[in-house]
Each structure stands twice: as structure tokens, then as C-alpha cells.
Amino acid sequence: MSHHGVGLRAVLRSAAFLTAGALAVPLIAGCGSDDDVAKPLAAQDIALVARSQVADGGTLKWAVDDLPETLNTYQADADTGTTRVAQATLPSMFRMDATGRPAVNPAYLESAKVIETEPRQVVLYKLNQQAVWSDGREIGAADFVAQWRALSGKDSAYWTARNAGYDRIEKIERGANDLQVRVTFSRPYADWKSLFSPLYPKDVMGTPDAFNDGARRKLAVSAGPFKVDKVDTIAQDIVLTRNPRWWGKPAKLDQIVLHxxxxxxxVGALADGTADLADLDPADAERIGLAASGKGGSSPLRGGGRTSLSTLRSWARAHGLDPADVKAGRTELAKAITEYLAQQTALKSYGVRKSLEPSYTQLALNGASGPLADERVRRAVARALDRKEIARLVLTPLGLPAVPVGSHLALSxxxxxADDSGALGAQDTKAAQALLADAGWVAGGPVKEEKKGQKAAGPQSDQEEKSDGGHDGEYIVGEDNKGDAGGKHLAEEGRHGGAAGAYAPKGTAAPAGAKAGPLAKDGKALTLRFVLxxxxxxDTLNTxxxxxxxMLDRIGIVTTITKVSDESYFKDHIAAGDFDLALYSxxxxxxxxTDARPIYAKPLPGADGSVNVEQNYTRVGTDKVDQLFEQAATTLDEGEEKSLIREADTRIWAAAGSIPLYQRPQLVGARKNLVNAGAFGFQTPVYEDMGFLKKGARVSASPSQG
Known part of the structure; x- marks a missing residue:
């Protein structure tokens, strides 16, 4: 989980059924319908062209945040870089299409389907007869068996981060021939398509030592269009080269360097040519856009040093130069401006490709203790939010659809x-104030004097908290009255159970409306600590x-904003429960x-007295939601599974532990002649088709060709 965003399966590899009440059928019917066909809000933007228009050869330099700690995606410290390497070098039985649905990967499978349901569920995989590992061995049942045994959770010597799905397998055996693999489940498993993607060779999965250490810095055997050539810890690069044993369409590129x-x-890496492709923050994307349009600004520098320092600083501030440069003297500032202008010239060779990431940003409310342990206060916070305004704040300046996310468990x-937010209700100041009053928080109540030295700040405090921290660079990761009435009934159950870098448009006003007086209860003011x-x-999260x-100030809730280092944000605050409010994706x-269950599972006490929250960092959960996830995971009826997921989402909304806000923007700086790469949206990249445009060929003018 990250405020930068990462692949969910990498995120969930970082951790460790009683009915609480009936849900009235009319409430579910009002929360979403199959008649409303959802479509992706934004298509992918990858400069899509046919392979015949892609030149043979070349090296793609792809910027990544960090050198992966491991190349084994099933370990706890796997990250986005780990996933990219696996996608390019290893088999995946299924890959995601442009709408986020799993589709058979024909490079490895002829077919995969459930062939028996009684007495056990049996899935038959028919493998592509050409599929081989880079050492010449056929991909087969032995690899499936080794991965199942490593990830089943039965052998603690394997340092696995998760075993969901693999723990339901009873046996794996060869089918009618070497190209068939029969997987028999001990109990039904709806998400069987999530398994064996990626698939590692038995050399990696066969022993605990090979699993734990063997694939951390190298993959000796691969089976994709690329293979791992080297991991350079000095240059902080991973070099992928064409796999000579690849049986599919040959990779167009000679190399992909994850740098x-x-x-x-x-921006500097793009300008100096050390990167061809890079995820960007909106301010940097805007800068590339200005360079491409020739509106980067004329130089303020004049001959003979006649430009005043105040003029240089004014120009530097207007163009977003580093604050340290703006405060520098004339010579240093002139040098910084010269460098900036040179970069703008170089950036004319790049464009910005944009879509929406398959991830969303939420407001997390810590329900473990304090005022937010009361569901009425959480619901009041949620009803105070204008989610449409927040989505517009982030996405409209970027030219992306500004639609609030209506589900915790899926995206449009x-x-x-389905938009299930009606279970909670739309923005309504009076309703929020009524909820707070019902919880005993009243305006003008007596407040005990704070102890000397106690921190307190208003909504726009900019405190800096010192923390030794840990390391988690990837913390990624309302409707009408009728809907609110439904949510109120759902709330009764919950009470017993329990992007980076966008900017606000210039001149954007704060929400209008009358401000409530400060609220107090039992001599304490209603103050929430917002950790960022x-x-x-x-920048986006702070905005x-x-x-x-x-918005909360309008209903009498005071927030104190505390800023902490990125290194400590997740481990020391989110995972540790040291926050009242937080934003993450x-x-x-x-x-x-399978994948969302640990995020919303009801925290359970451990034998040692601790509480196991899995990935539910809001600490808000119910028995009924747990039961619905289990039912959804065990049904083989796709329609029933979808209905159960939507019912679970409705109840998660009603519990108000987390409030989805907006789908994250995906902004990618790319060299203009780089094709079949960029803002991929939901779809798994096709690495063998990436490359540079042939001379004379053209890219379609449409940015949405996915």
C-alpha cells in the first residue's frame, strides 16, 4: 500500500462465521444493479501501434522507485519492481485485460476451466505445447506442484507472505498427457484464476533455501519474452534482455533496464536521457506539457548580469524551481535557471500519457480507540465530506474524469x-451534526485546560514529527435519505462488530457553509489527529x-495535521495504529x-493478547462482512459471487471505517517515439510489443487505444 500506489498482490504479501444480522433485500437492490454497466472511467494511453510499426532493437530505460529487495513476488518485501520483472520474465496463466478482468494468457495456456464440481472442484489446465523454461525443460505439473507446496502454508520453513487459495488445494497431478495439469481443491474456490500467476520454476519453489534466498537477486531460469541478465546494486539497475528460448512473438527491444x-x-532523468519512461507527479507532468507546447517561459537572464535578483527570484517562483534555488544568490540562481531552461528544451522530446490507475485513495478512520471508536462519529465524518468536490480538486486539473469511487472492492x-455509497449517505452537514449530537458531542461544552506542552493545532497546521521509523517505501495499497436510512440499519451491525502530487486549481475556494462551534464531551474537545x-x-495528500x-471544521471537528517522513509513515503510523485520520491508496x-478480505477482516485477539488486524489498519470490521467474503470465495456461481461482494461492500460503507475518495491519476512521461508503453490502466503490459517507432511510421492521434 502506498501513497504512490503498488500492485495489490505485492501489497498483501506484507502480513500475516457468524451472522450478525440480516440485511433487508430492498437495501441491496438500491445499491447497484446489473442494468448499470460500469465502464472504465479512462482508457489506457500507451501510443498503441501494430508490431509491424515497431523498430527491432533498442534499450528502454524505465524509471523505478527502488531496486527490488527480492525477485520473488511471494515474499513480504516484493514491490512494484518485483512485479514488473515477473511480468516480463515468468509465466502467468491469466493476465488482466483493459477492464481489469482475468483473461487466459495464450502464450502459456490453450485453456483452463473447471471440469468437475462434485465431489471436489477440479480445474484442468491445458498448457501451450511450446512453453518451455529457458533451460529447455517443459513447463509442467512438477512446477505447479512445487509452487503449491511452497505456498500452501503447511511448511513454515518457506518464508511466504500469503497462501490464499493455495491452502485450498488438495492435490495436483498430471493429466492425460504432459501438457495437462489437474488441480483438485479440498473446498470450492471461486478465485482459482488468481493462482499460478506468476508461476516460478520448481528450481525456485522446490526447497525452502531456494525460495527464501535463491530468487532474491537472480532468476537463473525464466520463461517470458525477457530474462534477467543482471541485477546491478551499484548502478541500482535491473537489466532484462531478450530470452532466446522464447517461443512467442520475439521481443522488439534488445533490453529493458529498470533504473x-x-x-x-x-524530470531531470528524462531530460538527460537516463530515462525514457517514468511515472510522474502532476507538477512534473505539467512541466513536460509546457515544454511540448513551447510555453515553458522565456529566459529572464540578460547580458552583463543586469537582471535584478528580485526579478530572478520572481521568475523562479513562477516556474516552480526548488525553494533552495529561489533563496540562493544571483550566481547560483542564474545557474539554476539556465539548467531549467536547458531541461525544458530537452523535454520537447517527451509527452505525458495519462489514465487512471487501478487503485483508489481513501480516507482511513482509526476505529480502535478515541472518538472514532464510536460509529456515529465515523459516520458524521463521512457525511461531512463532499467527495465529488475532492475528486474534482485532484482530477479536473489533469483533464481526467472526476468521479468519486463508489466501492471499496472494485473500480468502474x-x-x-457498483456505487454502494448510498448505504452511508451523501454529504449532509445537518445529518453529520445530528450524529455527533447523538454521540454526546455538543457545541460550547466545557473543555479541560490542556497540559503545558501538549500539541494542538488548527486544520492547516504544518507540524513536523520526528521519527526513527522503519521502511515501507510502498505504502501503497454519499447518496439520498433512502440510502442513509438503509445505512442506519446496517450501522447497528457494525457497532457490535466493531495521488501523489496533484494540485489544487488556482483560486479554488474552501467549502462554503456555516461553521459549527467547537464540540466537546466529558471535558474533552473533539480533535482528530491527521497524519500525512x-x-x-x-502534495496531493496534503492538499x-x-x-x-x-469540511470537518464546518461541523465542529478540529483536526491537527502532523507530517512524518515517508519512511515512517506506514510502519510507525498506519500499521501501528498511530493516527485518527490518514490518506493512503x-x-x-x-x-x-481473496485479496480484499484481509483489508476489511474483523480484528481478532491473538493467544498472546495482541490483536491481529491483518491489513485492516482502520481496525473496523464485522462478523457479517467476514462471512460474506468467505461465501464469495467458495461459490462457483459468478453471479452469486458478484452479489455477495456487493453486499459486503454495502456493509463496509455503513461501518464507515474507510471512505473511498477518487481513483488515482496515472501520469507517465514517455519519449514521443516510444510505443506500446505508458499509462497502462488496468491492463497487464505486453512487454514483447514495447519499442521505438520505425522511421516514417505514425502513432494514432487518439490517446485511448486500449
């Missing part, structure tokens, strides 16, 4: 998506948090019954 570039250095375009990261790329704070999944 480590910090997010605040991405995916089969399970402070590193590069956190959104300031707007949310203003969860990726969506094609398999929510």
Missing part, C-alpha cells in the same frame, strides 16, 4: 463494481487533507473475495 530514479529526480469497469507523509510526491479538515483486484 532507480527518485520521484523528485524524474470491473464486474463487481511529508516526502516528495505528497486533500487540508480540504477535508476545512489501495489497489483494486480482479479477485476481491
Amino acid at each position: 532507480t530514479v527518485p520521484r523528485d529526480k524524474r 469497469g470491473q464486474p463487481a463494481y 507523509p511529508s516526502g516528495p510526491g505528497s 486533500v487533507a487540508t480540504r477535508i479538515s476545512a 489501495w489497489p483494486s483486484s480482479a479477485f476481491p473475495a
Whole structure:
């Protein structure tokens, strides 16, 4: 989980059924319908062309945040870089299409389907007869068996991060021939398509030592269009080269180099040619857009040093130069401006490709203790939010659809998506104030004097918190009155159970409306601590948090904003429960019954007295939601599974532990002649088709060709 965003399966590899009440059928019917066909809000933008228009050869330099700690995606410290390597070099039985649905990968499979349901579910995989590992051995049942045994959870010597699905397998055996693999499940498993993607060779999965250490810095055997040539810890690069044993369409590129570039250095890397492709923050994307349009600004520098320092600083501020440069003297500032202008010239060779990531940003409310342990207060916070305004704040300046996310478990375009926010209700200041009053928080109540030295701040406080921290660079990761009435009934159950870098448009006003007086209860003011990261790329979260704070201020809730280092944000605050309010992103999944369950599972006490929250960092959960996830994971009826997922989402909305806000923007700086790469949206990249445009060929003018 990350405020930068990462693949969900990498995120969920980082951790460790009683009916609580009936849900009235009319409430579910009002929360979403199959008649409303959801579509992706934004198509992919990858400069799509036919392979015949792609030149043979060349090296793609692709900026990544960090050198992966491991090349084994099933370990806890796997990250986005790990996933990219696996996608390019290893088999995946299924890959995601443009709408986030799993589709058979014909490079490895002729077919895969459930062939028996009684007495056991049996899935038969028919493998592509040409599919071989780079050492010449056929991909077969032995590889499936080794991966199942490693990930089943039965052998603690394997340092696995998760075993969901693999723990339901009873046996794996060869089918009628070497190209067939029969997988028999001990109990039904709806998300069987999530398994064996990626598939590692038995050399990696066969022993605990090979699994734990053997694939951390090398993959000796692969089976994709590329293979791992080397991992350079000095240059912080991973070099992928064409796989000579690849049986599919040959890769157009000679090499893909995953090159480590910090997010605040991405523009410089593009300008000096050390990167061809890089995820960007909106301010950097805007800068590339200005360069491409020739509106980067004329130089303020004049001969003989006649330009005043105040003029140089004014120009530097207007063009977003580093604050340290703006404060520098004339010589240093003139040098910085010269460098900036040179970069703008170089950036004319690049464009910005944009879509929406398959992930969303949410407001997390910590329900473990304090005022937010009361569901009425959580619901009041949620009813105070204008989610449409927040989505417009982030996405409209980028030219992307500003539609609030209506589901915790899917995004628009995916089969399970429906706007279930009606279970909670739309923005309504009076309703929010009534909820707070019902919870005993009243305006003008007596407040005990704070102890000397106690921190307190208003909604726009900019405190800096020191923390030794840990390391998790990837913390990624309302409707009408009728809907609110439904949510109220759902709330009774919950009570017993339990992007980076966007900017606000210039001149955007704070929410209008009358402000309530400060609220108090039992001598304490209603103050919530809003914890945020402070590193590069956190501009969006800070802008959104300031707007949310203003919205809460209108109903009498005071927020104190505390900024912490990126290194400590997730481990020391989110995972540790040291926050009241926080913003972070969860990726969506094609398999929510499996992948989203630990995010919303009811925390359970452990034998040692601790509480196991899995990935539910809001600490808000119910028995009924747990039961619905289990039912969804075990049904083989796709329609029933979708209905159960939507019912679970409705109840998650009603519990108000997390409030989805907006789908994250996906902004990618790309060399203009780089094709079949960029803002991929939901779809798994096709690595063998990436490359540089042939001379004389052209890219379609449409940015949405996915």
C-alpha cells in the first residue's frame, strides 16, 4: 500500500462465521444493479501501434522507485519492481485485460476451466505445447506442484507472505498427457484464476533455501519474452534482455533496464536521457506539457548580469524551481535557471500519457480507540465530506474524469463494481451534526485546560514529527435519505462488530457553509489527529487533507495535521495504529473475495493478547462482512459471487471505517517515439510489443487505444 500506489498482490504479501444480522433485500437492490454497466472511467494511453510499426532493437530505460529487495513476488518485501520483472520474465496463466478482468494468457495456456464440481472442484489446465523454461525443460505439473507446496502454508520453513487459495488445494497431478495439469481443491474456490500467476520454476519453489534466498537477486531460469541478465546494486539497475528460448512473438527491444530514479529526480532523468519512461507527479507532468507546447517561459537572464535578483527570484517562483534555488544568490540562481531552461528544451522530446490507475485513495478512520471508536462519529465524518468536490480538486486539473469511487472492492469497469455509497449517505452537514449530537458531542461544552506542552493545532497546521521509523517505501495499497436510512440499519451491525502530487486549481475556494462551534464531551474537545507523509510526491495528500479538515471544521471537528517522513509513515503510523485520520491508496483486484478480505477482516485477539488486524489498519470490521467474503470465495456461481461482494461492500460503507475518495491519476512521461508503453490502466503490459517507432511510421492521434 502506498501513497504512490503498488500492485495489490505485492501489497498483501506484507502480513500475516457468524451472522450478525440480516440485511433487508430492498437495501441491496438500491445499491447497484446489473442494468448499470460500469465502464472504465479512462482508457489506457500507451501510443498503441501494430508490431509491424515497431523498430527491432533498442534499450528502454524505465524509471523505478527502488531496486527490488527480492525477485520473488511471494515474499513480504516484493514491490512494484518485483512485479514488473515477473511480468516480463515468468509465466502467468491469466493476465488482466483493459477492464481489469482475468483473461487466459495464450502464450502459456490453450485453456483452463473447471471440469468437475462434485465431489471436489477440479480445474484442468491445458498448457501451450511450446512453453518451455529457458533451460529447455517443459513447463509442467512438477512446477505447479512445487509452487503449491511452497505456498500452501503447511511448511513454515518457506518464508511466504500469503497462501490464499493455495491452502485450498488438495492435490495436483498430471493429466492425460504432459501438457495437462489437474488441480483438485479440498473446498470450492471461486478465485482459482488468481493462482499460478506468476508461476516460478520448481528450481525456485522446490526447497525452502531456494525460495527464501535463491530468487532474491537472480532468476537463473525464466520463461517470458525477457530474462534477467543482471541485477546491478551499484548502478541500482535491473537489466532484462531478450530470452532466446522464447517461443512467442520475439521481443522488439534488445533490453529493458529498470533504473532507480527518485520521484523528485524524474524530470531531470528524462531530460538527460537516463530515462525514457517514468511515472510522474502532476507538477512534473505539467512541466513536460509546457515544454511540448513551447510555453515553458522565456529566459529572464540578460547580458552583463543586469537582471535584478528580485526579478530572478520572481521568475523562479513562477516556474516552480526548488525553494533552495529561489533563496540562493544571483550566481547560483542564474545557474539554476539556465539548467531549467536547458531541461525544458530537452523535454520537447517527451509527452505525458495519462489514465487512471487501478487503485483508489481513501480516507482511513482509526476505529480502535478515541472518538472514532464510536460509529456515529465515523459516520458524521463521512457525511461531512463532499467527495465529488475532492475528486474534482485532484482530477479536473489533469483533464481526467472526476468521479468519486463508489466501492471499496472494485473500480468502474470491473464486474463487481457498483456505487454502494448510498448505504452511508451523501454529504449532509445537518445529518453529520445530528450524529455527533447523538454521540454526546455538543457545541460550547466545557473543555479541560490542556497540559503545558501538549500539541494542538488548527486544520492547516504544518507540524513536523520526528521519527526513527522503519521502511515501507510502498505504502501503497454519499447518496439520498433512502440510502442513509438503509445505512442506519446496517450501522447497528457494525457497532457490535466493531495521488501523489496533484494540485489544487488556482483560486479554488474552501467549502462554503456555516461553521459549527467547537464540540466537546466529558471535558474533552473533539480533535482528530491527521497524519500525512511529508516526502516528495505528497502534495496531493496534503492538499486533500487540508480540504477535508476545512469540511470537518464546518461541523465542529478540529483536526491537527502532523507530517512524518515517508519512511515512517506506514510502519510507525498506519500499521501501528498511530493516527485518527490518514490518506493512503489501495489497489483494486480482479479477485476481491481473496485479496480484499484481509483489508476489511474483523480484528481478532491473538493467544498472546495482541490483536491481529491483518491489513485492516482502520481496525473496523464485522462478523457479517467476514462471512460474506468467505461465501464469495467458495461459490462457483459468478453471479452469486458478484452479489455477495456487493453486499459486503454495502456493509463496509455503513461501518464507515474507510471512505473511498477518487481513483488515482496515472501520469507517465514517455519519449514521443516510444510505443506500446505508458499509462497502462488496468491492463497487464505486453512487454514483447514495447519499442521505438520505425522511421516514417505514425502513432494514432487518439490517446485511448486500449
